[in-house]
Amino acid sequence: MSEDLCFSTISQLARLMETGALSAEELMRAVVARTKAVEPRVRAFNSYDEADALAQARASDERRARASRTGGRGLPLEGIPVGIKDVISVAGQPLTASSRMLEGFVSPYDATVTRRLKGAGAICWGRLNLDEFAMGSSTENSAFGPTSNPWDLERVPGGSSGGSAAAVAAGEAAAALGSDTGGSIRQPAALCNVVGIKPTYGRVSRFGLIAFASSLDQIGAFARCVGDAALVLGVIAGHDPRDSTSVDAPVPDYAGAASAFAKSGRRWRLGIAKEYFGEGLDPEVGAAVQAAIDVYRAQGCEIREVSLPHTKYAVGTYYIIATAECSSNLARYDGVRYGHRSAATTDALDLFFKSRAEGFGPEVKRRIILGTYVLSSGYYDAYYLRAQKVRTLIRRDFLDAFAHVDAILTPTSPTPAFRKGEKADPLAMYLNDIYTIGVNLAGLPGISVPCGFTRGGLPIGLQVIGQPFKEAELLAVAGAYESRCDWGRRRPRL
Amino acid sequence: MPRPDLKLDHVANLARLALTAEEKERFAAQLGDVLAYVAQLNEVDVSGVEPTAHALPVVNVWAEDTPEPGLPVEEALRNAPARRDNMFIVPRVVE
C-alpha cells in the first residue's frame, strides 16, 4: 500500500487527500520510508530534512482542514512531495550544486519557483543530486558521488538532473523540479522512464536557479505522467519581475487545455526530423521511436519529414555559448562571501586561485577554461559571435519547420542508459546531447515521455518538440501517445 | 588539422584557476579535441545573419526605484568563510 502511494500520480494522490482517505502526513511518511529503503542503492538525494518535510506535511493538513471549513478552494499541489534539484534555492536549505565549492552553504532566500510551489501547497522535499553545477549528462560529475539508475544500478540515470529523474522513477517523490540547459531534464527522464518537460525559454523564472548558461537554462518538471507534468508546470510558470528574461504572458491552465485538446480529437501534424535518425542512433531506440510514430499515425495524425539542416552544428554551437556564459556565471564562486575557501593562502589573489581549484571538479574546470578561452581577446568574433549567428540559423530551421507541423518527434537520447564510467571522454559525453541541445539553442519547449524498453530492460524516451509558448499543445501531443500505452506505469525492481 | 593553441596558462590565469601539471596536460588534450570539433562551425555561411542576442525581442525591462528591505547583517554574513566586525575578511589584497 505504502509503495503504491509512492507510485501514484499527483491526480490520484490529490483525490485521496480530498476525500480524506489520505493525509499529507501519511503520504510524506510513506515517501520518507520509501526514500530510506532505496537510497542506499539509488543515491538520488544529496540531503533531505525529514523533520522539515513532515512539518510541511502537517501544515498542509491544517491548511486543507481550514480550507474545507471555510469552503475555500484547495491548492493545486496541496500536500504533494516535490523533490528539488540541488541548484534551485529553498530558504534555509543547503544549496550545493553537488559541488565542494558550495558544501555547507545554506541559502537565505527562496527561488521564485520555490515560492510558487509553496504557494500551491506543495512540500519541498530534499536536495536532489546532479552533475556538478549542472554540467554533465550522467550525474557522474557530482562531487558527492553518482546517482544510480533505478532500472539498472550499474548504469547512470542521465544528467545533469539525474537525482530528480531517479527519485521520481524510484518512488522517492511524486514529482521533482530539475533544470535543463542542453537536455538535463529530458535526457534523464528518458533514461529513467519518467516524463520530463523543459518549457519555452522565459516561461519559468530563473531567479533562484544557480546559473549555468543564462540564455539556455530553464527550470522544468519530472513527473509520472503528462497530466502531472502539466500541473506542476502550471504552478511554476509565469512572469517574474525578478527575472528580466522571463516573459510577461499569461499562463494557461495547461492540464485543462491539454485534456481539451485530447477531447477535441485534434489530428496533429507531426514532423520527423531526418537529421535525427542517422548515425549514432541505437537501433533499439530507433525502433521504439518508430513504433511511437506509428501510434500517432494510427490516430490519424499527419506525419511528414522535416529537415533541420544545421543540426550537426548544434553541439559545437552549444559548447561555445554555454561555456562562455558559465565561465562568467561561475566567477562569483571565489571563497570571499561564501563557499569553499582554501585554508593555506598568502594573499587575496592566492585565495581565488586555490579556493576555485579545490572547490571545482574537472568537468567544471574544463568548461570554465573553454568558456574563458572563447571570450578572450582575439577569439570573441571567431567563436562566441559566430556561434550566436549559427544559433540564429538553428532556431530558424525549427521555426521554418513549424510552418508545416505542430510539433516535431525525435528520440530523446541516441542510446539508453550507459554504464557508469563508460563515457570517460568529455567529447563523447557531449555528443550524447545531440537530440536535445538544439531545442535549448532555439529556446523551444520540449518534453520526453517513456516509449518503451530495450531487450535488456532499459527505458527509452520519445521527445516531442513544440512551438514557442505552446506548452498546452506540446502536452496534448505527448498525452495523445501516452494514452495509448502504459510504459510509464512500470516500476523498477528495487 | 592542427589543434588550436589553448594558451592554457594564460586562460587559467584569467579564470583564477590553479591547475596542476597533470590537469594542464589532460585538459589541453581534451579541450583540444573539443576545439577541433567546434571548428566545423567555420563551414557555416553566416553572412548577413544576426547573432541571437536574446531569444525574445523584448526591451526596457526594469523596476521602479522603490527601495525594499535587504538582508539583515547576520543573514548577509551567515555563509561567510571568515568575518570580523560585520565585514568579510580576505587575506591582504596586494596591489
Next chain:
Amino acid sequence: MTYEAVIGLEVHVQLKTRSKMFSRVGAGYGHPENTLTDPVVLALPGTLPVMNKEALDKIIMAGLMLGCEIAPECKWDRKNYFYPDLPKNYQISQYDQPLCRGGSVEIELPGPSRNVMGDHRRIPLTRIHLEEDVGKLNHAEGVSLVDFNRAGTPLMEIVSEPAIHSADEAFAYLTALKTIMIYGAISDCDMEKGQLRCDANISIRPAGAASLGTKVELKNLNSFSFVREGIASEVRRQVAVVEAGGTVVQETRDFDGQTGESKSLRSKEMAHDYRYFPDPDLMPVRVDEAWKSALRGHCPELPFDKQRRLQRDYGVPYTVTSVLVPDRELSDFFEEAARLCANAKAAANWIANDLLRELGAAKLPLAQSRVRPAHVAGLVKLVEAGAVLSNAAKEVFVDMFRTGEPPEEVVARRGLGANVGADELERWCADAVAANPKSAADFKAGKESAINAFKGPVMRAAKGRADPRRVDEILRRLLAR
C-alpha cells in the same frame, strides 16, 4: 622647447537613486557595514539583476544637459575580472554601446582677479555610460575587510576627450560638472562620500604638435584640489623626464596628496582582458523621442546660462552671481525675490551677503530659512522708500532671520523706522551747532571736515534713525546763516 599638457578625465558619478542599480535594496552612505545588501548585491548563487528605471532617467537627463547624443538603443555588457570588492567578479557595464556619446562641459577658467570673470571654454566629452559600483575594501594588518554597502550603487562614467590642457582647466571642469549634476538632481558629487571619483590620463607633447604622447594614468585623486595638484605634479614630472633625455613610460601611478608626489603602481603581469560580452540576463534599453521629451521638460537651465541671464536681465554683477548660481535653490530664491521687488541688485546683495552669513552661522540649509523671498523683497522696498535706513535694515534682517516676521513688523516692533520728525531733527542739529562754536567757526572759515563734528551728536540723539543726507543738508543750512 615648451611642452603642452594633454589631459583626459574619467569621472565616476554616483547617481542619487533610492535603490541600487540592479537590485532594490536601499542605496546610501555611512550606514553600518553590510546593512545595505541583499542576495543580488552579494551575488549569492541563483540571483539575477533587474534595472533601476530612475537610474536610466538620470543618465539620460545628464546626457541631455550636457548636449550628448542619446543612443536610440543600447545594451549591457559584462566586464569580467576578479577582485574581492566585486561580488560577481564581473561588473555589469556598457562597452561598445554607451547610452550617451559626445556632448561637452562649459568651464570657466580663473580670471585675472577674483572679481573678474575668467575665460570660458568647452571641454568635449567622448561618452557617458552606466555601470554598477563595487564594495569597499578596508585594509587592516595582513587582511582586508570588505563592506558591500556601496556595491551595486548606480554609477555614471563620464569620459572626456583628451582636450584639457592644464591643471586649472581640470579643476574648472570638475567644478562645472559638479554644479550641473547638482542642478539636475542627478548626484550630489560629494567626493568625501565617494559620490564623485576622478582618474586622470596625462601626457605631454611639444607645443603645437598634433600627435599624442604616451599617457600616464593617475589615480587616488581624492579631492578637486588633489586633482589639480596631481596633474600639475605629473606634468612637471613628465617634462623633467623628457628634458633629461628619457621617455615617458605608459603606466598607472598612485598620487599621494600629503607629499604631492606619485609613485608607479606595481605593473601587473598581464594586461586586463575583460572578455566583454553582452549580458544575457538583461534586456536592451530603447530610448524614444517621447522619453527624451519628457525628461527634457525636467531639465533645469544650465548654471552658466543662468549666470549670464541674471547678469544680463537683472544687472547683477559677476561677483554676486558667482555666489548665487552654484546653488540652484539660492538662485531660484533670488529670482523670486527680484520678481517681487524690482530692485534685483539690492535683493541679490541681501541674499549673497546677509542671508548666506546667517545661514552659515546657524548651520541651516536654505530650505529651512525663515527668511523667504518675500521678506527680502519687502526689506528692499522699505529701504528704497526711505522708511528704514541701511544700517537699521541690517538689524531688521537679522531679526527676520531669527523670527520669520515680515520686515514691517520688525521695524515697528523695534522702532527702527527712519521716521525722525523734521522739527526734532532741526532741533538736534541746532543744539549740536550751538554746543560746538569752535567747529562752527572752522567750518565757516572753509574747513569742510569740521561738519563731521556735529554729525555724531545728531546721530546719537536720533538713535541712528536719521538719514545722514538730511542731517548734512540741515547742518549746512544752519551753518550758512
